[in-house]
Amino acid sequence: MDRIYKILFSLTFFFLCHGIAFAEDGSSLWLRYTSLDKTQVSSDTHSPTIAIARSELERYGTLSSVKLVIDKGLPSEGFRILAKGDGAEIRASQDIGLLYGAYALLRQQQTSGIRNLRSAPRFSLRLLNHWDNLDGSVERGYAGKSLWKWEEIDGQARKMSRGVEQRVVQYCRANASLGINGSVLNNVNASPKILSPAYLDKVAVLAAAMRPYGIRTFLSINFASPMALGETDTADPLDSRVQQWWRDKVSEIYARIPDFGGFLVKANSEGQPGPGDYGRTHADGANMLAAALEPYGGIVMWRSFVYGANHKGEDRVKQAVSEFLPMDGQFRRNVILQSKNGPLDFQPREPYAPIFDNIRQTPQMVEFQITQEYLGQSKHLVYLAPMWKEFFRFVSPQRLVGIAGVANIGDDPNYCGHPFSQANWYAFGRLSWDPSLSSASISQEWLMQTFSREEHFVSSLSQLMEGSREDCVDYMMPLGLHHIFKFDHHYGPEPDGFRADYPIEWCPVYYHKADAQGIGFERSAKGTDAVAQYRRPYRKRYDSLRKCPEEYLLWFHRVDWDHPMRNGKTLWENLVAHYDRGVSQVKGYRSVWQQFESLVDSQRWQEVDHLLELQYRNAQEWREVCLGYWQKMKGG
Numbered sequence: 001m002d003r004i005y006k007i008l009f010s011l012t013f014f015f016l017c018h019g020i021a022f023a024e025d026g027s028s029l030w031l032r033y034t035s036l037d038k039t040q041v042s043s044d045t046h047s048p049t050i051a052i053a054r055s056e057l058e059r060y061g062t063l064s065s066v067k068l069v070i071d072k073g074l075p076s077e078g079f080r081i082l083a084k085g086d087g088a089e090i091r092a093s094q095d096i097g098l099l100y101g102a103y104a105l106l107r108q109q110q111t112s113g114i115r116n117l118r119s120a121p122r123f124s125l126r127l128l129n130h131w132d133n134l135d136g137s138v139e140r141g142y143a144g145k146s147l148w149k150w151e152e153i154d155g156q157a158r159k160m161s162r163g164v165e166q167r168v169v170q171y172c173r174a175n176a177s178l179g180i181n182g183s184v185l186n187n188v189n190a191s192p193k194i195l196s197p198a199y200l201d202k203v204a205v206l207a208a209a210m211r212p213y214g215i216r217t218f219l220s221i222n223f224a225s226p227m228a229l230g231e232t233d234t235a236d237p238l239d240s241r242v243q244q245w246w247r248d249k250v251s252e253i254y255a256r257i258p259d260f261g262g263f264l265v266k267a268n269s270e271g272q273p274g275p276g277d278y279g280r281t282h283a284d285g286a287n288m289l290a291a292a293l294e295p296y297g298g299i300v301m302w303r304s305f306v307y308g309a310n311h312k313g314e315d316r317v318k319q320a321v322s323e324f325l326p327m328d329g330q331f332r333r334n335v336i337l338q339s340k341n342g343p344l345d346f347q348p349r350e351p352y353a354p355i356f357d358n359i360r361q362t363p364q365m366v367e368f369q370i371t372q373e374y375l376g377q378s379k380h381l382v383y384l385a386p387m388w389k390e391f392f393r394f395v396s397p398q399r400l401v402g403i404a405g406v407a408n409i410g411d412d413p414n415y416c417g418h419p420f421s422q423a424n425w426y427a428f429g430r431l432s433w434d435p436s437l438s439s440a441s442i443s444q445e446w447l448m449q450t451f452s453r454e455e456h457f458v459s460s461l462s463q464l465m466e467g468s469r470e471d472c473v474d475y476m477m478p479l480g481l482h483h484i485f486k487f488d489h490h491y492g493p494e495p496d497g498f499r500a501d502y503p504i505e506w507c508p509v510y511y512h513k514a515d516a517q518g519i520g521f522e523r524s525a526k527g528t529d530a531v532a533q534y535r536r537p538y539r540k541r542y543d544s545l546r547k548c549p550e551e552y553l554l555w556f557h558r559v560d561w562d563h564p565m566r567n568g569k570t571l572w573e574n575l576v577a578h579y580d581r582g583v584s585q586v587k588g589y590r591s592v593w594q595q596f597e598s599l600v601d602s603q604r605w606q607e608v609d610h611l612l613e614l615q616y617r618n619a620q621e622w623r624e625v626c627l628g629y630w631q632k633m634k635g636g
C-alpha cells in the first residue's frame with residue numbers, strides 16, 4: 001500500500017477506535033458502558049424485566065458470571081449484591097429489585113469496584129413530573145421539546161418511530177438505573193385533551209415501554225376536564241354526573257393501563273380550575289377523584305401550591321398552610337398532599353416549607369424542581385443535591401411517602417441541555433432512593449461514570465459542583481433575597497420589576513421592599529408572622545433578628561442598610577461581598593475546567609467551556625444590575 005494511504009488508513013483506524021471521544025454528545029448519559037459481551041447470566045425466572053437485567057449484564061458486565069435469584073425475604077424493590085470471586089449473585093424479592101441490583105452492579109463496576117451491598121429505597125414513590133404540553137413544548141423546559149412526541153398522536157399512537165422509541169428506552173434505562181419508579185407525563189397546567197381516547201392510546205404506548213423498567217405512568221389532570229371536553233355542563237365535584245364521568249374515565253384508563261398510578265392535580269392555582277369554582281374545598285375535589293381511583297389502587301397527588309384564591313392578600317408564603325391545615329384529616333386515604341420544598345416557588349434558597357410541620361394526618365410528598373427554572377436553567381452549572389440535602393436537614397424523610405422532581409428532560413441530544421444538568425437528574429434519582437447519601441458522593445460517582453475516573457478530575461469537579469448552588473445564591477439572591485427574577489422567563493435579574501397588570505405576588509419589588517432605609521420582607525411577629533407556621537425551635541429562631549440565620553435574614557426580616565452583621569460589617573457591605581464572592585467563584589470554574597481539556601471528549605468539553613463563560617457573564621450581570629439598583633434605592 002502506498003505510504004500516504006497507509007497513514008490515512010491508520011488514522012481512520014485511530015479515529016474509529018477513539019471515535020467515541022470525539023463523537024460524544026452526552027446522549028449516553030451516565031450509562032457509558034463498554035460493550036464486552038463477557039458475562040454469563042443465569043436466572044430461574046423469566047419476565048421482560050429480567051430480560052433487561054440479563055441483557056444489560058451480559059452486554060456490559062465485567063464479571064464472568066452473575067446469578068439472579070428471587071429471595072422473598074428481602075424488602076420490596078430492594079436487592080442484595082454478593083460478590084463471589086469473579087462472579088456475583090444478585091438477590092431481590094421482585095424482578096424489579098433484580099434490575100435495580102443489576103444497575104447497581106454496573107455502577108459499582110464503573111466507580112468503587114464490585115462489593116457486597118444491601119439496598120432498599122427510602123420512599124415508595126420516586127417520581128419525575130414532566131411539565132410537557134401536548135403541542136410538544138415543555139413548560140420551564142430548557143432541553144428541547146417533549147420526548148413523548150405528542151404531536152404524532154393522530155392515529156399514530158401505536159407507530160412511534162424507531163428513533164423515538166430508542167430515546168424513550170434510554171430514558172427508561174436511566175431512570176431504572178437510579179430507581180425512579182414513576183413518571184407523570186404531562187404538565188400540571190394540564191390540557192383536558194390528555195384524557196381523550198387518542199391521547200390515552202398514546203399514554204398506553206408509553207406506559208408499555210416504561211413498565212418493564214418498573215416505571216408506572218401517572219397523568220396530570222385538568223379539574224374541569226369533563227366540562228371542557230363538552231361532556232358535562234359542570235365540573236362540581238359533588239355533582240353525581242361529574243362523579244360518574246370520572247369513574248368512567250378512570251375505568252377507561254385502567255382498561256388500557258392496568259398499572260396506572262393515578263393523578264397529579266393543580267387546582268385553583270394560577271388560573272387553573274378547581275373545586276373552589278363551585279364553592280367546594282380542595283378535600284371535596286381530591287376525594288372525588290380518589291374515590292374513582294381507589295378500586296384500582298390509584299392515588300391522587302394534590303398540590304398545595306395554591307395562592308391568591310381564598311387567602312388573597314395574605315403573605316404568599318403563608319397561604320398553603322392557611323388553606324390546607326383546616327382540611328387535614330378530611331382527605332381519603334389515597335390522597336397525598338404534594339408540596340414544593342420551600343413555601344414560595346423553587347427559589348435558589350428558601351427556608352423549608354412549614355406545611356411539612358403542620359399537616360399531620362395526610363400523607364405528604366415533596367416536590368423538588370430539577371429543571372433549574374430559577375437557578376440559571378440549562379445554562380448555568382448549578383448542582384442541586386446540596387439544596388435538596390439542606391431540605392432534608394429540616395424535614396425528615398420519614399415524614400414523607402414520596403418525592404417528585406420536576407424533570408429537566410427534553411429531546412436535546414444530551415436530554416438536559418447543559419452537560420452538567422444531567423447531574424441533577426442523576427442526583428434526584430439517587431436521593432429519592434437514599435436521601436442519606438452525601439451530595440459529594442453522588443457527584444463523584446456521576447463524574448466517574450459520565451466523564452472520567454481520573455482522581456484529580458473527580459475531586460476538583462466534585463468540589464466545584466458542591467459549592468455551585470451557594471455560588472448561585474451569592475450572585476443572584478444572597479442573604480435571603482428572593483424572587484427578583486425577570487418577569488415570565490425567570491432567567492435574569494429584574495429588581496425593579498413591577499407591573500400593575502400582574503398580581504403583586506409576581507412582582508420583585510413586593511419581595512425585597514428596598515427603599516432608602518433598608519431592604520427585606522418582615523415575616524416576624526412584627527410583620528406577616530409567617531414564622532408562626534414553623535415548629536420549634538425554628539419559630540423563635542427565625543423570629544429573632546439576632547438569632548435568624550443570615551442566609552435567611554432578608555426572607556424573614558426587613559433591616560437597615562447599615563444593620564450590623566455577625567462579622568461586624570454592615571448589611572450593605574455584606575451584600576456586596578456576597579455578590580463579589582459569587583462572581584469570582586464562577587470565574588474560577590473555567591480555569592478548573594480548562595485544566596482537563598485532554599481528559600474530556602472535545603464536544604462536551606467545548607460545550608461546557610462555552611457555558612461556563614456565559615455563566616460568568618450572567619453572574620456579572622446579576623451583580624451589576626442588583627447592586628446598581630440597591631445602591632440607587634439606598635442613595636448615597
Ligand code: BDP
Pocket residue numbers: 139140188189266270305345346373
Ligand atoms: C412556577 C412556574 C410555573 C408553574 C408553577 C407551578 O413558573 O410555570 O406552572 O410554578 O408549579 O414556578 O405550578
